[in-house]
Amino acid sequence: MLSEDTVKTLVDKGLEERSDLFLIDLKIGAGNKISVVIDGDNGVTVDDCIFMSRAIEHNLDREEEDFSLDVASAGATSPLVSKRQYKKNIGRALGVKTNANAKFEGVLTEVDDNELTLEWKAREPKPVGKGKIVVNKQAKIKYDDVLEAKVIIKF
Template identity: 65%
Template sequence: MFRDTVHTLLVEALEEREELFLISLDVLPDNTIKIIIDGDNGVVVEDCIFVSRAIEHNLDREEQDFSLQVLSAGATEPLMNLRQYMKNIGRTLSVKTKENETIEGELTQVNEDNILLEWKAREPKPVGKGKVTVKKQAEIAYDVISKAQVVIKF
């Protein structure tokens, strides 16, 4: 019941700020509420404050004691949501499949079913000695991805 109330308030807040979206909502048995959000243009502190106030100001601490944490999805956190993939088009991803294969490449396309990664690799020439650079790509369905992360380059 308490979780449903929190979820309803959260949905209303995110409808008001459509550029923000939910990554996860956890309400623990001790009424600790942990919300992780992301945004199409990233998340700033003011976004977390907005969501926090939208929930906290509409719950009565006299009825239910709770603690509330609103966090942004970190840069090193795995991608969980289609919108996260969409906002990272053009960036390098490291994708681990359920078959334990790791593929790293530029995220070039995203749709409802899969993602497309592209990268360059050095391979032996078909004829003669030496190597040639070839462009490779992999279409990966979401249901075979066990973990996908943005590769941070400095």
């Protein structure tokens, strides 16, 4: 069976050549099925997947050990798992579930090494009198507290 360390080394070498790409997931399953998921600071094209596939495949010997290889981009509805993914999605709507079971939905406005910032508008009762007013809300959420975060795609 192929070693995950061997494949990871090949992925890392490919990523050294393409610093705009980064690894999201790497798995080696039964029958040496290699599955690689990548993302990029500017998105991922088919050519990016081909590049990464070649970086791996051309450095493994099928005579020594047979394998199948699947290189894909992180899908639009896939959860965000890397801080780099948050950075590239600034300005987009995000849905976040926290470890404390809180749910937030807003525009990702800021990220740093420790947390992300979401902003949204909410209608709340007026402090005095009847009716409601629109107020700006903000939540700063530490990455360690994020259970799941997904980009919200509206049609």
